[in-house]
Amino acid sequence: MKKRKFFDGIAPSWHEEHQNAEEELKLEALFRRIPMSPGQMVLDAGCGTGLLGRQVGAAHLLGVDGSLGMLRETAGRGAPVAQALLDALPFGDGTFDAALCFTALALGREDPAPAARELRRVVRPNGTVVITVLHRAAPCLRRVLAVAGLALRDEVDAGQDRAFLCGRT
Numbered sequence: 001m002k003k004r005k006f007f008d009g010i011a012p013s014w015h016e017e018h019q020n021a022e023e024e025l026k027l028e029a030l031f032r033r034i035p036m037s038p039g040q041m042v043l044d045a046g047c048g049t050g051l052l053g054r055q056v057g058a059a060h061l062l063g064v065d066g067s068l069g070m071l072r073e074t075a076g077r078g079a080p081v082a083q084a085l086l087d088a089l090p091f092g093d094g095t096f097d098a099a100l101c102f103t104a105l106a107l108g109r110e111d112p113a114p115a116a117r118e119l120r121r122v123v124r125p126n127g128t129v130v131i132t133v134l135h136r137a138a139p140c141l142r143r144v145l146a147v148a149g150l151a152l153r154d155e156v157d158a159g160q161d162r163a164f165l166c167g168r169t
Contacts, residue, residue: 128165
């Protein structure tokens with residue numbers, strides 16, 4: 001609850017503070033490595049203010065976040081959103097072709113494994129799960145991926161983040 005109030009409070013300024021040339025270059029470089037096609041269903045888990053929206057092209061993107069403030073900002077940009085916690089996603093098994101979770105998995109979680117398992121669950125069997133974390137959290141995330149049933153396909157340096165491109169095991 002405390003975390004939600006924090007993000008609700010910073011939501012109005014988040015997009016402007018985090019949308020910059022360095023961030024755009026990082027996202028463009030990373031998205032060149034993520035297999036996406038027109039018409040795919042993509043989940044932006046922990047979408048914040050919707051910074052990823054422009055990167056997915058013609059794919060259908062749905063953003064989820066626990067913060068209503070963040071969701072209001074994303075919806076204001078015309079993106080479809082739903083309020084949900086990452087460890088209890090309200091979607092059926094295999095609903096999405098891909099799930100993206102950029103720097104949201106490890107934020108304030110004692111155990112990110114339940115959220116990683118949920119990302120795996122909502123992605124179709126041949127789908128892709130992409131998780132980024134700050135570099136210092138990368139060693140922990142490698143262990144979480146294995147516990148969650150995610151097979152590491154590629155690992156990419158993405159500025160201050162480390163990106164893990166995974167499939168279901």
